[in-house]
Amino acid sequence: MKEYYGHMEPLANRIRPTSLKEFVGQEHLVGEGKPLRVAIEKKHRFSFILWGPPGTGKTTIARIYASALDAELFELSAVSAGKDDIRKIVDGGAREGKLSLGKPKVLFLDEIHRFNKSQQDFLLPYVESGELTLIGATTENPSFEVIPALLSRARVFVLEPLSEESLKAIVKRTKIKVGKEAFAWLLGYANGDARRALTMLEGAQTLYGEVSVDTLNQALESPHLRYDKKGEEHYDTISAFIKSMRASQPDAAMYYLARMVDAGEDPLFIARRMVIFASEDIGLAQPTALVVANAVFHACEVIGYPECAINLAHGVAYLSNAAKDRSAYDALRAAQEDVRALGNLPVPKHIRNAHTKLMKDLEYGKGYEMYSKESNLPEKLKGKKYFTE
DSSP states (O other), rough: OOOOOTTTTTHHHHHHOTTTTOSSHHHHSSSSSSHHHHHHHHHHOOOEEEEOOTTTTTTHHHHHHHHHTTTTEEEEEEOOOOOHHHHHHSOTTTTTBBOTTOOEEEEEETTGGGSSSHHHHHHHHHHHHHHHHHHEEEOOOOOHHHHHHHHHHHHEOOOOOOHHHHHHHHHHHTTTOOOOOOOHHHHHHHHOOHHHHHHHHHHHHHHHHOHHHHHHHHHHGGGGGOOOTHHHHHHHHHHHHHHHHHOOOHHHHHHHHHHHHHHHHHHHHHHHHHHHHHHIIIGGOOOOHHHHHHHHHHHHHHHHHTHHHHHHHHHHHHHHHOOOOOOOHHHHHHHHHHHHHHHHHOGGGGGGGOSSHHHHHHTTTOOTTTOOSOOSOOGGTTTOOOOOO
């Protein structure tokens, strides 16, 4: 096993499941009769993208799937990989000089959102032809990060943060004794991320010989347990950044921006979050916020580091000081709840288009008035209010 700060490979790797029988969580994907379980059991070969937060099983699912296919699995990180790495895999002999011996080739591309358009375009024909079965992993919305042509050739599966019960089962597998209070601390710290929980658990056990609230807190301060800027620290900092802008605290927001800039964080990642924030948290209170955020995003695209940090700072100051209003965001979420609960309810006839004579005979469009106060909601939702000023 690999050494890790003088010890064997990380605990998260040592207890990683090798089959669905051992896998915990994501029941909506790997439970009985669910899509990924069916694909694995029936050995269906197709490309897909796993979208979800860190530590929720993306790498594990990819390995279990490739093993079920008896495929040659190649694992790359889009942060450091490039076209040459793809070319080597396709040409054979990519992994330690070994050929795939006729086995299907599965490429697990972690952080696929880090591949630029040119790199994704290069990958596309190999996926299209079936030379490579692609499993992409991303924490970002693939609709924005993956080119449409590649996205259309891959199914997208959404992973959820792990539940308390799932985390309990994973921690139990380590056979490390964890008391009730320590587990509660660990659960809050992990925030649905198994790898994060296991890293902290291992740190407390290794450094102090036992796991308690006290040793967990001490382990948190250990320099050996600092996460790299593309891992958990990345998510903690962007979370603090957003929450500081939401609280209208420009000084705190500027501090977290400076940390991300100093760490070399992708400026487009930061700017993208600002565009979302402009509509989600500011919305109708100051509609120009979306204009400013989009301008910052464009400036980062055109200028790049180091100068675009100034554009980011400009945007952060503006968004932090802007009035806040979440009514449009809340209205969307409330409407989505009804869509999921009630499905596609029939559209009222008076606002349907009458493309044919038959449709006119069925009274499509009958009685429609442009500025009528009659509700355009489906019958079951008449009088429903999503938007409150």
